Amino acid sequence: MEQVFKRPHALVDVSEHYCPGCGHGIVHRLVAEVLDELDIEGKTIGVAPVGCAVFAYNYFECDMQEAAHGRAPAVATGIKRVHPDKVVFTYQGDGDLAAIGTAETVHAAARGENITVIFINNAIYGMTGGQMAPTSLMGQVTQTTPYGRTEQNQGFPIHVCEMLSTLDGVALAQRTTINSVKAIKETKAAIKKAFQNQIDKKGFSIVEVVSTCPTNWGKTPVEAMKWLEENMLPVYPLGVYKDKE
Amino acid sequence: MSEKVLMKGNEALAEAAIQAGCKHFFGYPITPQTEVAAYMAKQMPKRDGTFLQAESEVAAINMVYGAAGAGARVMTSSSSPGISLKQEGISYIAGADLPCVIVNIVRGGPGLGGIQPAQSDYFQATKGGGHGDYHLVVFAPSSVQELVNLTKEAFDVADIYRMPVMIMGDGMLGQMMEPVEFGAYTPREIPEKTWATTGTEMKRKHNVVNSLYITASDLEELILERQKRYDVIEEKEARFEAYKTEDAEIIVTAYGITARIAQTAVNKAREQGIKVGMIRPITLWPFPKKAFAELDTNKVKNVLCVEMSMGQMVEDVRLSLDCKIPVDFFGRTGGVVPTPDEVLTKIKALYEGR
Ligand SMILES: Cc1ncc(C[n+]2csc(CCOP(=O)(O)OP(=O)(O)O)c2C)c(N)n1
Ligand code: SF4
Numbered sequence: 233m234e235q236v237f238k239r240p241h242a243l244v245d246v247s248e249h250y251c252p253g254c255g256h257g258i259v260h261r262l263v264a265e266v267l268d269e270l271d272i273e274g275k276t277i278g279v280a281p282v283g284c285a286v287f288a289y290n291y292f293e294c295d296m297q298e299a300a301h302g303r304a305p306a307v308a309t310g311i312k313r314v315h316p317d318k319v320v321f322t323y324q325g326d327g328d329l330a331a332i333g334t335a336e337t338v339h340a341a342a343r344g345e346n347i348t349v350i351f352i353n354n355a356i357y358g359m360t361g362g363q364m365a366p367t368s369l370m371g372q373v374t375q376t377t378p379y380g381r382t383e384q385n386q387g388f389p390i391h392v393c394e395m396l397s398t399l400d401g402v403a404l405a406q407r408t409t410i411n412s413v414k415a416i417k418e419t420k421a422a423i424k425k426a427f428q429n430q431i432d433k434k435g436f437s438i439v440e441v442v443s444t445c446p447t448n449w450g451k452t453p454v455e456a457m458k459w460l461e462e463n464m465l466p467v468y469p470l471g472v473y474k475d476k477e
Numbered sequence: 478m479s480e481k482v483l484m485k486g487n488e489a490l491a492e493a494a495i496q497a498g499c500k501h502f503f504g505y506p507i508t509p510q511t512e513v514a515a516y517m518a519k520q521m522p523k524r525d526g527t528f529l530q531a532e533s534e535v536a537a538i539n540m541v542y543g544a545a546g547a548g549a550r551v552m553t554s555s556s557s558p559g560i561s562l563k564q565e566g567i568s569y570i571a572g573a574d575l576p577c578v579i580v581n582i583v584r585g586g587p588g589l590g591g592i593q594p595a596q597s598d599y600f601q602a603t604k605g606g607g608h609g610d611y612h613l614v615v616f617a618p619s620s621v622q623e624l625v626n627l628t629k630e631a632f633d634v635a636d637i638y639r640m641p642v643m644i645m646g647d648g649m650l651g652q653m654m655e656p657v658e659f660g661a662y663t664p665r666e667i668p669e670k671t672w673a674t675t676g677t678e679m680k681r682k683h684n685v686v687n688s689l690y691i692t693a694s695d696l697e698e699l700i701l702e703r704q705k706r707y708d709v710i711e712e713k714e715a716r717f718e719a720y721k722t723e724d725a726e727i728i729v730t731a732y733g734i735t736a737r738i739a740q741t742a743v744n745k746a747r748e749q750g751i752k753v754g755m756i757r758p759i760t761l762w763p764f765p766k767k768a769f770a771e772l773d774t775n776k777v778k779n780v781l782c783v784e785m786s787m788g789q790m791v792e793d794v795r796l797s798l799d800c801k802i803p804v805d806f807f808g809r810t811g812g813v814v815p816t817p818d819e820v821l822t823k824i825k826a827l828y829e830g831r
Contacts, residue, residue: 274679277547289685295674297546298687300569303539306531310543310551311674313501313527318676336539339532 240264242273242293249287253453255352255443256285258410260292262420263323263350266427267294276319277311279304283325284358284445302333305340308347319430321348327357330366330390337396344401344435348426351392351438354445355464362448366390369467374448389467393440397474403429404437405474409465410444411457418470434476442468481656486621486646487512489657490580491520493628494552496659499578500526501551503540505533505559508592509648510582513554534559538566538579545575546686548673550632554580556648557598558589560606567641568607572688574672574703576635578628579613580644582651585812593812594647596733599789602643603762610700612707614642614714615761617732621655623759626662633665634714638706639672645761647785649734649814710763717765718757721747725754726776727827730769730794731783732758735815739783742820751828761790769797777802778831783820784808 239245243264250257267273273294280288282301289296299307304322312320329337329351340347356374357363363376367389371380381389393405404426408419419441426437442464446456484492491513494502502517514530521528531537537553544551555563560581570577583598585591602615614634618624624646631642674684690696720740722728727746731739736757746753756768769780780802782791788806795804807823809815 273677275676277674277676279543286689289687293677293683295677295684296686297543297674298573298685298689299542300539300565303535303542303566306536306539307543307546309529309536310501310503310540310545311547312543313529313540314544314547314549314551315675335532336536339536 240268242267244291244293246290248291250284251447253444253446253456254284255354255410255441258416259350259352259419259441259443260288262416262423263321264292265420266424269424270427270431272319272427272431276321277315279308279311279320279322281322281324281328282359283328285323285325285352286359288323302328302331303336304328305333305336305345305347305349309340309345312345312347316346319348319427321350321427323350324352325358326351326353326355326365326367330392338399341396341399341436341438342401344403346430346433346435348430349436349438350423351440352443353392353440353468354443356445356448358445358448369463391468393438393473396438402436402438402474403434403476404439406472407440407442407468407470409442409460409470411461442470481658483654483656484621485512485651486624486653486655487582487651488516489621489625490628490644491516493625493659494578494632495520495524495526497550497629497632499550499552499632501544501549502526502528503531503537503544503551503553504555505531505537507556507559509584509651510554510556510580512651513580534562535565538563538570541577542566542570542573542575545570545577546573546674548670548675552578552580554582556582556584557586557595560598560601564607567613568609568611569688570641571607571611571613572609573686574639575641575686576639577641578631578635578644579641580646582646582648584648585810591812592648594649594734594814595785595810595812596647596735597786597789597810598645599761599784599786602645603764603793611703612640612762614638614640614710614763615645616642617645617759617761618650619733619736619757621650621653622657622661624650625657625659629662630665633667636667636670637665638710645733647734714760715763715765715767716759717768718759719768720755720757722754722756725752726778726831727751727753727824728756728772728777728780729753729783729820729824730756730758730780732761732790735783735785738815738817739820741817742824745817745821746824751824753824753828758790764793764797766797769794770799772798772802774801779827780804781823781827782806783815785814786810
């Protein structure tokens with residue numbers, strides 16, 4: 233009998249700690265499938281963030297480093313400068329990439345550091361229990377915005393792909409999501425391109441995945457997907473913001 | 478390369494690092510260590526290495542983390558305010574058992590402080606600096622030649638014990654021109670870096686560079702394991718120089734450039750018939766406790782610790798002596814350098830009152 237569905241080789245055979253309906257699990261699988269399809273697991277070094285994906289170093293079969301909160305692009309830079317012919321990627325949440333690690337993100341992008349960045353935008357801090365993220369929406373209630381995010385108090389969400397697309401060092405800045413089979417396929421294609429760009433030495437590639445955190449949004453997985461569609465996608469339009477040919 | 482060349486401390490340090498096989502340097506400009514980065518920027522591209530000016534010291538030390546984890550010999554250099562920023566990364570590097578070399582050309586603090594030579598980062602270097610139970614090996618050279626030798630050795634020690642090594646200098650040592658010989662250091666035996674993230678090539682289980690251990694007992698076990706390594710280092714790597722101590726009734730102790738000043742004072746005092754000697758710690762961690770603990774309490778009446786700070790190493794001197802000999806302190810701070818005459822006056826007062 234032909235096996236039509238199996239665990240990607242690059243994904244370690246353990247049960248992940250992610251909550252039901254969480255986008256992290258889906259995106260992990262997509263990254264692993266891409267590592268398999270491009271046959272680069274053995275020459276890839278990944279960098280895990282601080283955030284819910286902190287244990288990503290246990291989930292990918294390739295060599296991994298665990299970075300301090302927000303520093304993954306700097307750590308990746310160090311690795312890439314040592315091994316320019318290896319494939320280096322970071323996997324980061326919105327607090328990691330767009331709050332505490334903004335400088336590291338922007339400068340790795342500006343340098344055109346030849347790395348791949350997988351960015352999970354779930355509009356909240358998952359790991360620490362649901363505080364405001366730089367990508368939290370206007371009016372969004374979180375543990376640290378109990379009256380909702382306001383213009384006067386917290387200001388506006390950061391649009392990472394739009395911002396980074398202004399930098400010459402960026403080869404690819406694409407925003408995708410995971411709310412349907414089609415969307416998941418598009419996300420995988422974007423991730424594959426972001427890795428292929430690195431192999432082709434095109435420079436910094438980032439895929440921002442608009443994702444879910446049912447646990448800290450206080451929703452069921454189904455409600456969370458609906459909330460993503462109704463609230464996040466209008467603020468974070470999907471699309472290719474930069475594609476340097 | 479065994480003939481002597483005249484070189485500035487900061488540049489000699491950078492050259493020594495390259496000769497030791499340092500292939501990657503990540504830094505951010507700050508006075509008074511800028512020549513290190515400038516030398517690296519010029520030399521690295523010609524010598525098969527990388528120099529990268531990072532966006533901050535925070536980024537620089539995390540680039541060091543990545544490069545060290547990837548198996549390379551790597552260095553960063555900065556001065557006090559920049560070293561404060563690097564503390565997060567240093568703690569992670571210690572926690573992930575990564576070897577690297579960190580240079581602190583110390584200036585006056587706290588805050589922005591000043592740009593003149595100081596030794597007020599002793600506590601930060603030897604008592605932690607970042608969070609958690611960890612140590613750095615800290616070398617304190619007092620001449621450009623020693624700076625060169627210890628820089629080379631720093632890479633070996635870092636690799637042997639899988640830990641960060643700090644070279645503590647100051648603006649004076651960094652700017653000073655002295656004749657140096659580069660062939661003077663014999664490399665030590667280095668273990669293979671089987672733990673480095675170099676890509677599995679599908680031939681081994683994945684390597685993980687990490688400092689997170691969510692189960693308390695796992696973390697404790699690892700820290701105890703590391704502590705055993707620290708114990709070996711305390712036993713084997715503590716280093717000092719003793720100068721005219723045999724018949725001394727007064728012992729002056731100082732490190733780095735301050736030891737050069739103190740030595741001049743000791744020589745002047747000897748000319749006046751004062752029985753004074755000097756102990757110069759070369760490693761600040763591990764602190765050369767034995768050098769003090771083994772002093773003859775019948776003969777030595779006083780120990781005088783001289784520093785360019787309000788008194789930081791003096792605490793380790795007192796702990797090593799365990800109250801057996803009275804310890805006095807003389808220091809200038811904020812970038813003010815003590816003069817030999819000031820130290821001499823202090824020695825004389827102690828000698829007369831002994
Ligand atoms: C220096 C530092 N500050 C704060 C924290 C606590 N912390 C851990 S994860 C996190 C936020 C993670 O949120 P995000 O990056 O959005 O990832 P998610 O958990 O949502 O996937 C914070 C603030 C830390 N570990 N280190
Ligand atoms: S807390 Fe949120 S981001 Fe974290 S695993 Fe659960 S659902 Fe995912």
